Amino acid sequence: MRRLLQDTRSYALLKTERAENRLGHAYLLVFDDARNLRTALREFAKLFFLPAAAETEGIAPATNQTTDAAYDRICALIDEENFADCIFLPEKGKKFSVEDAERIREESALKPVESDSRLFVVSDFGDATVQAQNKLLKLLEEPPAGVRFLLGTTVTFPVLPTVLSRTEKLEIPPFSSAEVAACLARMYPDCANPALYAEASGGSVGSAQNILEGGYYGRLLADAFSLTETDLFRLPQTVRRVGETPYKKELLAILRLIFRDALILKTARINGVERSSRRGNRAEKYLLLRSEKEKLYAVAGNYTVRALVWAQEALSEAEKDIRFNAAFPQCLEVCLSGILEKNF
Numbered sequence: 001m002r003r004l005l006q007d008t009r010s011y012a013l014l015k016t017e018r019a020e021n022r023l024g025h026a027y028l029l030v031f032d033d034a035r036n037l038r039t040a041l042r043e044f045a046k047l048f049f050l051p052a053a054a055e056t057e058g059i060a061p062a063t064n065q066t067t068d069a070a071y072d073r074i075c076a077l078i079d080e081e082n083f084a085d086c087i088f089l090p091e092k093g094k095k096f097s098v099e100d101a102e103r104i105r106e107e108s109a110l111k112p113v114e115s116d117s118r119l120f121v122v123s124d125f126g127d128a129t130v131q132a133q134n135k136l137l138k139l140l141e142e143p144p145a146g147v148r149f150l151l152g153t154t155v156t157f158p159v160l161p162t163v164l165s166r167t168e169k170l171e172i173p174p175f176s177s178a179e180v181a182a183c184l185a186r187m188y189p190d191c192a193n194p195a196l197y198a199e200a201s202g203g204s205v206g207s208a209q210n211i212l213e214g215g216y217y218g219r220l221l222a223d224a225f226s227l228t229e230t231d232l233f234r235l236p237q238t239v240r241r242v243g244e245t246p247y248k249k250e251l252l253a254i255l256r257l258i259f260r261d262a263l264i265l266k267t268a269r270i271n272g273v274e275r276s277s278r279r280g281n282r283a284e285k286y287l288l289l290r291s292e293k294e295k296l297y298a299v300a301g302n303y304t305v306r307a308l309v310w311a312q313e314a315l316s317e318a319e320k321d322i323r324f325n326a327a328f329p330q331c332l333e334v335c336l337s338g339i340l341e342k343n344f
Contacts, residue, residue, distance in 0.1 A: 001036060001205060004183055005043045010170035014047050023048065026140050026149040028125070028167040032174065032323070034154050035206030038092070038123045040172065041152045045086050046075045048119045048148060074114075084113035088121045096128035101135035108139060108147045117146040125163075126153035133160045140166040155323050174203025184208055199288050202253040202319065211250055220247060221292070224254040227332075228262075228299050232340050235333060243329030248322050251332075252315055259311035259339075261287045262299040266308055307343040314338050 005011055010029070017023050031040050051067050077083035087107060089100045104120050112118050125133070140149060140163060151167060153159055175183075181198035183205050184191055191197070191212060200217070201208035211217045223242040230238045245251055264286050284293060300308075318335040322328055 001039055001183060001187070002043060003186075004175055004179055004205065005040055005172070008172050010172055011044065011047070014044060014170060015050065018047050018050050023148065024168045025143045025147070026167040027151070027170055028156075028159070028164065029150060029152045029170045029172070030154075030156055031152065031172040032154045033172075033204045033206040034124065035209060037152050037154060038088075041088075041121050041123050041150060042078055042081070044170070045119055045121050045150055046078050048117070048150070049074050049078075049083075049086070049115055085115045085117065086119045086121060088123070090122075096122055096125060096132050098129070098132045098135050101132050104136065105139060108144050112146060117148055119148050119150060121150045121152070123152040124154060125151040126155055126158040128158075130160065133163055137162055137166070157323075175205065176203065177201075180205055180208050184212065188212060196288060199257055200250055200253045202249045204249065207247075207250050207253070210247070216247065220245070220251055220254055221289075224251060224258055225292070225295055225299075227255065227336055228258055229302075230336070232337060235336055235340070239329050239333045239336070243332050245328075248328050249319065252319050252322070256312065256315045257288055258292075258296065258299060259303075259308050259315070261289050261292075261296045262303060263305065263308040263311075265293075265296055265300040266303070266305055302343075303339075304343055307339055310342040311339045 014023075014027070027044075029037075029041060029044055031037050033040070049071065051071060074083055078086050081088040087104075089104065090096045100122075108118065108120070110118070122128075122136075137160070139147070143149070149167070151159075151163075156164065156169075177195065177198045180201050180203065181194045184194035184198060187209070188194065194208075194212075197208045197212045197217070200211055200220075211220070223245065226238055227235075227242065242251070265284075284290065287293060287296065289296060303311075314335045318331050321331045
């Protein structure tokens with residue numbers, strides 16, 4: 001996970017600002033991966049204590065080695081959320097509260113213990129109440145000397161506009177399926193098919209981890225196929241049955257996979273690549289859901305190319321809508337009804 005985070009544009013940007021000694025006083029890290037948001041904040045927090053180029057310029061090699069060793073120690077303490085000048089709030093499993101904001105106000109008046117500044121890291125700020133966000137606003141407007149903030153959120157819409165205007169945004173976009181698969185392969189060396197979980201993750205390592213560890217991939221796959229097998233008359237009933245899932249992004253990602261693979265089979269058939277009972281369709285090697293190819297052939301037969309192409313756009317819109325807290329069952333029904341209407 002660390003490797004993925006360090007390869008992002010936002011990480012490189014913050015590292016450059018620190019190296020050039022021009023860090024801002026408040027940043028908002030936007031990372032749509034609730035499971036790994038705190039991990040990302042720890043990784044980005046280390047950059048605030050990275051020796052700036054101006055600080056190491058012209059010093060003796062032995063002194064430089066000492067500086068490197070000191071920084072390694074700081075990084076290890078930040079990984080444990082135990083570095084005196086880097087304070088993480090709220091406690092794990094809790095939401096940022098008015099009491100947490102008051103603690104920051106009190107702590108910000110104290111001098112740094114080991115470095116030239118103090119960093120307050122807040123995760124997940126998007127879950128904080130309006131009162132808690134407002135309580136922190138005054139400090140964000142006029143922070144004491146040597147005080148910086150790193151706020152983390154999975155989405156920006158719950159964050160007050162006044163907070164957004166006083167922070168510099170660092171955004172980590174969804175990772176590619178290949179990046180997620182490579183990360184899973186490193187984290188779970190015994191995983192037989194990391195690419196499949198990666199494709200179902202929607203670019204989120206945390207979602208891929210949840211699917212892999214949670215054992216609910218089969219249930220999601222069955223629900224996704226049931227949605228593709230319905231019609232406009234049965235759609236509301238099907239949506240009521242599957243639409244209350246807590247795994248919204250994952251269900252949409254699997255739906256995208258199904259329609260993608262079905263489109264591959266559909267276009268291959270149109271182009272005259274017929275299926276052979278012994279060797280199969282050559283297009284099958286491009287399928288990501290190879291184990292479900294019989295069902296995929298059924299979907300390909302039931303949908304037009306126009307509907308299968310439209311499905312990708314419709315599902316992208318649905319993914320955007322749920323990020324803005326849209327009611328998922330309603331969002332799902334609108335998406336699928338649009339795809340079905342293109343099927344005529």
